[in-house]
Amino acid sequence: MEKQELIKLFPERIRKVMGGQDVPYEEIREIRFRAEKPVAMNVGGQERLLMDGNRLFLADRALLKEMLEYMSGFSVYAFEEEMRQGYLTLKGGHRVGIAGKPVVKDGEVVNFHYISGFHFRISHEVKGAGDEVLPYLYENRKLCNTLILSPPGFGKTTLLRDLIRRISDGNENGAGLNVGVVDERSEIGGAYLGIPQNDLGMRTDLLDDCPKAQGMYMLLRSMGPQVIAVDELGGTEDTEAVLKISRCGVRMVMTAHSADLSELLQKKDMECLFESHIFERLIFIKAPMGERSLFEVYDGSFGKIR
Amino acid sequence: MGIIMIVKLMGMAAIMAGAAGMGIFKAAEFGSKIDQLVELERMTEYFRGEILLHHSTVAEASADIAKQVAQPLGSFLKNVSDRINRRTGEDLRTIWETEGEAVMRELSMDRKEREEFLRLGEKLGYQGKDMQEKTLNRYQMFLARKRSGLEDEQKEKMKLYRTLGVLGGLFLILLFV
Numbered sequence: 001m002e003k004q005e006l007i008k009l010f011p012e013r014i015r016k017v018m019g020g021q022d023v024p025y026e027e028i029r030e031i032r033f034r035a036e037k038p039v040a041m042n043v044g045g046q047e048r049l050l051m052d053g054n055r056l057f058l059a060d061r062a063l064l065k066e067m068l069e070y071m072s073g074f075s076v077y078a079f080e081e082e083m084r085q086g087y088l089t090l091k092g093g094h095r096v097g098i099a100g101k102p103v104v105k106d107g108e109v110v111n112f113h114y115i116s117g118f119h120f121r122i123s124h125e126v127k128g129a130g131d132e133v134l135p136y137l138y139e140n141r142k143l144c145n146t147l148i149l150s151p152p153g154f155g156k157t158t159l160l161r162d163l164i165r166r167i168s169d170g171n172e173n174g175a176g177l178n179v180g181v182v183d184e185r186s187e188i189g190g191a192y193l194g195i196p197q198n199d200l201g202m203r204t205d206l207l208d209d210c211p212k213a214q215g216m217y218m219l220l221r222s223m224g225p226q227v228i229a230v231d232e233l234g235g236t237e238d239t240e241a242v243l244k245i246s247r248c249g250v251r252m253v254m255t256a257h258s259a260d261l262s263e264l265l266q267k268k269d270m271e272c273l274f275e276s277h278i279f280e281r282l283i284f285i286k287a288p289m290g291e292r293s294l295f296e297v298y299d300g301s302f303g304k305i306r
Numbered sequence: 307m308g309i310i311m312i313v314k315l316m317g318m319a320a321i322m323a324g325a326a327g328m329g330i331f332k333a334a335e336f337g338s339k340i341d342q343l344v345e346l347e348r349m350t351e352y353f354r355g356e357i358l359l360h361h362s363t364v365a366e367a368s369a370d371i372a373k374q375v376a377q378p379l380g381s382f383l384k385n386v387s388d389r390i391n392r393r394t395g396e397d398l399r400t401i402w403e404t405e406g407e408a409v410m411r412e413l414s415m416d417r418k419e420r421e422e423f424l425r426l427g428e429k430l431g432y433q434g435k436d437m438q439e440k441t442l443n444r445y446q447m448f449l450a451r452k453r454s455g456l457e458d459e460q461k462e463k464m465k466l467y468r469t470l471g472v473l474g475g476l477f478l479i480l481l482f483v
Binding site: 008009010011012013015066069070072073074075076077078080091111193 | 357361362363364365366390393394395396397398430431432433434435437438
């Protein structure tokens with residue numbers, strides 16, 4: 001992300017400080033603001049503290065409040081639903097986690113009394129992230145039901161996002177398809193007020209901030225998708241939905257947490273999917289996405305293809 | 307009846323009409339102020355719908371409402387929306403105040419009207435929906451009270467201006483005749 005774009009995420013009071021750091025701005029992945037504490041940035045995997053000249057910059061409570069108002073476009077009420085989940089999605093698809101004292105009503109978080117911290121996750125859309133695995137997703141120019149797997153932080157969502165775009169637009173392995181995406185946590189599309197900020201392709205319909213299982217049924221009923229894509233499959237409700245959808249002839253590209261095949265086969269809620277041989281391709285990301293990507297690809301019978 | 311008498315009668319009629327017209331003109335000034343308040347009430351009502359029902363952001367709501375209200379409110383709201391979207395780092399209070407200066411001047415707002423108009427910009431978008439509702443209710447009630455007061459005043463003053471106009475006209479006639 002370019003420096004000027006990053007600075008635009010912040011109110012006037014902090015812009016000068018944010019803009020005066022001696023760091024490669026395009027490598028900033030995360031920024032953590034905590035009340036009365038130094039601001040920490042993750043720059044290319046290294047922690048760097050925000051400096052105001054020679055002194056550490058501390059985030060005071062008034063700044064956190066000002067930031068919330070500014071980030072929401074002075075419309076905190078419009079983000080109440082997201083705030084209940086503990087985050088905001090900003091223009092550009094960046095996600096801001098919120099810490100503080102939640103207001104709980106009838107056992108559910110409805111808002112925040114006090115804000116004590118923000119965790120900015122800078123959206124990194126990596127076009128081309130899926131180039132290497134894309135040919136393995138097709139057989140005789142037909143898209144295979146695919147499950148992408150890795151431990152957290154290895155780039156499943158980044159890979160899924162790029163594959164959605166390529167499948168939707170069409171590529172050398174197959175024609176473009178209508179893709180329906182259920183984006184429960186606004187991480188795939190990075191939608192800001194319902195509009196995807198990341199490129200998900202020309203034939204993609206997005207259900208943003210919607211429970212996965214419910215969203216899959218909704219898409220099936222209303223949008224006639226040829227492919228359904230969801231992130232972080234898990235729980236019996238999700239797997240039951242996948243089973244039902246698979247019977248409707250819709251192709252699926254999904255992700256789940258799992259480091260390897262043995263860990264995957266121990267997941268009880270996924271058992272029914274493998275017994276029914278729903279997935280024809282399993283793609284394991286073996287190292288965090290970066291300079292060097294490392295994939296393992298299996299077919300539906302767990303035979304290693306690559 | 308001689309020509310002189312006819313000219314006198316015509317003069318009397320002209321003085322009477324002019325004096326009464328002055329009264330009507332003063333009364334019309336009230337009407338214009340009331341229309342401005344009605345327009346501000348409409349703007350507030352639109353904000354209520356956009357914010358409370360559609361959950362639109364202040365920028366989205368302002369852009370939509372700008373197309374539905376009369377000038378100078380339309381330009382004001384469009385400018386507010388544009389400045390929020392430009393993400394200049396300014397807070398809404400500053401944007402509302404600087405863009406609102408022309409509106410407050412053109413609508414000849416008095417001190418209290420200015421205070422309430424600026425207060426709307428200061429509180430709009432702040433905190434949750436309940437707070438939005440309270441802010442909009444407060445401004446709407448202020449406008450309704452102001453309008454109602456002016457309407458009552460208009461009725462009284464219209465009578466007064468008309469009567470003063472007619473009496474003033476008669477006085478001038480007596481003076482000249």
